[in-house]
Amino acid sequence: MDERSELKRQVDEDGASGERDTQKGKYMTFKSGNEYFGLEIQYVNEIIQLQAITAIPETEDYIKGLINLRGKVIPVVDVRLRFKQEPFEYNDRTCIIVINIKSMMVGLIVEKIAEVVEIKEDNILPPPTVGRTDRIQNKYVYGIGKVGDTVKLLLDPDKLLNDEDLSVVEQANEMNIDEE
């Protein structure tokens, strides 16, 4: 959580403080698998349609490659693969959410964009600590937001991208060695 608050501060320093008031408590939600996830809207740059992706060899499987966003080259990550869920077929509804974290732009490939919702802080619960902590996605989920009857899993974008998922890296390395 400390890291997150630091992140927020950084965003504030970037000059978004004026906008932040209106953005506060708003979450971009999307569907991946059967769950709905939420991302704080201040990290979201834009949402674009799926475009041609240039694959990069020898990278983790969830890094799908690079896209060209108006002259900027940005990497895209398949969220489902990142969560170790079954891969899915890309279709018309598939979108790329371009997020900006610490001045790094990354695209998230998601099945379906849902909506922007407002979640009050009292409606955000910490993720349960008992039970299925072994599930990998818990690492990226810092809270559970209640919206009416439904819940949204709130994602920590920094962890989502940068969390050192050792097993994956190791696997990738092993694969590389095999190929060589």
Add this chain to the structure above:
Amino acid sequence: MAEEFSTDGMLDMYLFENGQLLEQLQDMVLSQKDADCFDEDSINEIFRTMHTIKGSSGIMMFDEITAVAHKLEDVFYYLRESHPDNVPHLELVDHVLEVEDFISNEMEKIRNGEPVDGESGELVARLDEFLDKIKGGKGGKSGKKKGEVPQNKHEEPKQFYIAPVATSASRFYRIYVSFFPETEMANVHAYKVVYALKEMAEDLLYSPEDIISDPECAETILKDGFRILLQAQCTEEDIRRVVGVGYDIDKVDVFECKAEEFLQGFDFGEHDDVPAPAIDLEASVEEIDARTQKAEGAASKEEKKPEKPAIAPGDFVIKSKEPGKQKKLAKDKPKGEKASFISVNVSKMDQLMELIGELVISESVVLQNSDLKVPGLNLDNFNKAAAQLSKISTDLQNVIMSMRMVPLTNTFQKMNRIVFDVSRKLGKDIEFVMVGEQTEVDKNIIEHISDPLMHIVRNSVDHGIESKEERRDAGKSEKGKVTLSAKTEAGKVWISVEDDGAGLDRDKILAKARRQGLLEDSKPDSAYSDKEVFQFITLPGFSTNEVVTEYSGRGVGMDVVVQNIQAIGGALEIESKKGFGSIMSLKIPLTLAIIDGIVMEIGNSSFVMETGAIKEFVRVKEDMMIHEPNGDEYIMIRGECFPVLRLGEWYGLEQYKESVEDGVMLILEVEDKKVCLLVDKLVGEQEIVVKPIPSYIKKVKGLSGCTQLGDGSIALILDAPGLIE
């Protein structure tokens, strides 16, 4: 820094102009360091430079700089006026460079917002001593001049006010201008007259003096008239043509007078412009300079200009050589040249370049749009317009690229200075030759090579060139030679530093390498090639120099050099022959941003490879392949055997062609290592804009970046050295 610049334009201008002046000064001094003395033009130039710096520093209140510049100006004033023939030239060069260093240092402090705390005292004292020396050591034949010199100095302030030079063609006029009494702001009208006259004037004085800054004097002008003393090579008619009776001027009286009368100035009390010849001459010159230039710098920029040329002692000389010329020419010319340059923030240039890159891509998206491919469309006009558009965008690209290209001249000049300093300190006599300094390189790259190059040059002078005695013993001429050369070849810039010194001692290096455990114990010395051996000196902590000197020998350096060069995609090559000298060559890319590349396809992925790395393309037959049992493949082409790398397989791509007969082999060569790369299809050659792969994706072996292709898709750039590894 940028903020400081925007808030303080004057300081910015000061630093910029003086920086340029100092650079020119250094170039000039170094270009003549081997001569017996400075030629006349240079002496004048140095004098003028110092004078300008003194003046502008005075305005900006940098007293220490002013003092030093003033002292050097004195020295050159003396040289110019007296032509002493026994000046120790090298000593003089040293002094000039010292002063240049001092001022540069101070300016650096100013730029960084640090306090300007340099002490000029010692330097000034040394210059004084030097001046005394050249004055004192004069032979009898220049004795006459010796007597004149102090006088010259004392006359200076007078010349400021009075005709700087009177040639036979010059005529003197006293002009009285009366304005209509109802004229508003008569002072401004008077200024108009002055402004018009200054074009033809050799010298010009007017009264009242402060016509612009003091509105009060409008009344005086109306009451007493406006008086002008003019020295010019013109007739009364010329004057009348310029200062005509008009809506404001009631009457113009022009009287020709004698030089002596002219020298007396205005003979009316309260506006006596001519000060009594001051006793403390330097102070008064200083004061006047500062005052005039202050006025120039302030908002009322122009009004003092007519006077200004007259006060600059630097102009005096030029005028006495060319009496017919208008005096302002000499001073204004360099300013005009400078105005044609502006300095632009590099980030803006980068932004512009990015935008142009995008423009080019969207252009191709438009021109190759699938909507245009409907059969039966008449596209004649469209194609014409499209061709025009392509031409413009290509031009645009070329211009932005050329804007980023900077000649290596400045970097080379710096090296010149280093050779000079180091060789003087070490007592070595070294001839420094520069070849191809006009070679242009991307600005980003220049910034990166300056330090490494400096190090190599220093090494050459310090270690490379032997002492005079050693050289004599070895049968070489006592004068060492260091050649710094640059050339463009195969899309790379080669900068080499060549010396004719002792060369690298292979045995010594090997012995040291063995001591440090860098060699494989089982391998004999002879098994290492010269190239390998010399590469050892680029390792950290490796120096065979027994004596640590001020300049080099601590064993730190070459490794840093190599690191820096590698950071920009370059390489260092060392060639050497014991006893005959060595050549250190830096091979660096011309630009980081744009490379010539071959676009190719493997499966449905596009890749780009730098054209320079590709030696040839070949189509091969299956029977040329050699398969080893362990899976390695080789190919025999014209009797040469190359290892084969199937890119599709290696990177695990999809739908690549299995058979070598369907694909194309690229023979890559990097530093004598060759490899064959199998790809599916070649698409074409094009200039590509290199973009880094986002840092989020970890480094992939063999990929150095990515680029956008014409259709907007992204291609990965293959890095030949990485692939060969």
